Amino acid sequence: MIKVQFSPSSPTSGGSLSSSGRQYDSYDTSDLRVTMTSEDLLQPGHVVKERWKVVRKIGGGGFGEIYEGLDTVTKELVALKLESAKQPKQVLKMEVAVLKKLQGRDHVCRFIGCGRNDRFNYVVMALQGRNLAELRRAQPRGAFSLSTSLRLGLQILRAIESIHDVGFLHRDIKPSNFAMGRLPAAGRKVFMLDFGLARQYVTATGEVRPPRAAAGFRGTVRYASVNAHKNKEMGRHDDLWSLFYMLVEFVNGQLPWRKIKDKEQVGS
Ligand SMILES: Nc1ncnc2c1ncn2[C@@H]1O[C@H](COP(=O)(O)OP(=O)(O)O)[C@@H](O)[C@H]1O
Numbered sequence: 676m677i678k679v680q681f682s683p684s685s686p687t688s689g690g691s692l693s694s695s696g697r698q699y700d701s702y703d704t705s706d707l708r709v710t711m712t713s714e715d716l717l718q719p720g721h722v723v724k725e726r727w728k729v730v731r732k733i734g735g736g737g738f739g740e741i742y743e744g745l746d747t748v749t750k751e752l753v754a755l756k757l758e759s760a761k762q763p764k765q766v767l768k769m770e771v772a773v774l775k776k777l778q779g780r781d782h783v784c785r786f787i788g789c790g791r792n793d794r795f796n797y798v799v800m801a802l803q804g805r806n807l808a809e810l811r812r813a814q815p816r817g818a819f820s821l822s823t824s825l826r827l828g829l830q831i832l833r834a835i836e837s838i839h840d841v842g843f844l845h846r847d848i849k850p851s852n853f854a855m856g857r858l859p860a861a862g863r864k865v866f867m868l869d870f871g872l873a874r875q876y877v878t879a880t881g882e883v884r885p886p887r888a889a890a891g892f893r894g895t896v897r898y899a900s901v902n903a904h905k906n907k908e909m910g911r912h913d914d915l916w917s918l919f920y921m922l923v924e925f926v927n928g929q930l931p932w933r934k935i936k937d938k939e940q941v942g943s
Pocket residue numbers: 676705733734735736737738739740741754756784800801802803804805806851852853854868869870871
């Protein structure tokens with residue numbers, strides 16, 4: 676899973692991963708297996724803030740690194756999301772702000788804690804199960820049944836409604852940013868993840884913020900709306916377009932532009 680941050684005028688390429696593997700790119704790599712390296716911010720056994728013990732790495736490649744951890748106080752499994760303190764584009768603060776605003780709503784992970792040290796910023800939240808990109812690919816036809824797709828779609832729609840309700844756009848709606856619950860009680864519930872690209876779309880008085888003349892591209896090329904490809908200011912409708920593309924991919928197993936890596940070609 677990779678996020679793109681092209682300025683409107685910048686030349687685009689197919690985008691190869693930088694050596695750190697965490698630079699901007701233009702296609703979804705959430706199917707790559709998670710491998711731990713010595714460059715990782717944490718290793719198994721590390722304890723964060725004398726409380727959360729790292730079990731293993733479960734995600735990363737975008738802006739953050741995600742680890743499964745054990746809360747030594749409550750004995751429950753948690754997810755730790757980290758961002759290097761050295762990273763130029765700091766997004767975890769936004770992530771924490773949105774996650775906190777969404778607490779108590781359906782389809783949202785429970786917030787457990789957050790903090791920072793000289794090496795990284797982190798947020799701790801409830802651990803969920805596998806994401807919807809992995810689950811779709813694990814299906815025999817690489818697609819969900821119509822009924823599964825519709826049931827997922829309805830839950831995702833409600834999750835999007837919740838984030839819009841609190842005044843934010845998600846701006847990176849895609850299958851790897853949703854996960855199923857881990858425990859049997861929530862095994863059929865979808866959870867929305869990753870608020871790193873969220874943006875407030877309302878003013879303090881609750882009006883929709885005036886659009887900027889040109890906004891840099893944010894999101895993931897494969898699921899981006901035509902508007903987003905045109906570098907227009909995004910709105911609630913753009914999150915819904917991404918949901919629509921997700922649903923087509925769920926039912927069909929692919930999108931017509933899945934193999935095109937060039938952002939300009941996908942959007943034209
Ligand atoms: N709370 C969580 N529980 C379980 N898995 C998670 C959780 N948060 C993230 N993940 C996994 O890590 C992956 C990357 O996390 P995400 O928040 O999307 O970060 P990024 O900014 O790197 O995309 C997700 O696709 C999901 O598989």
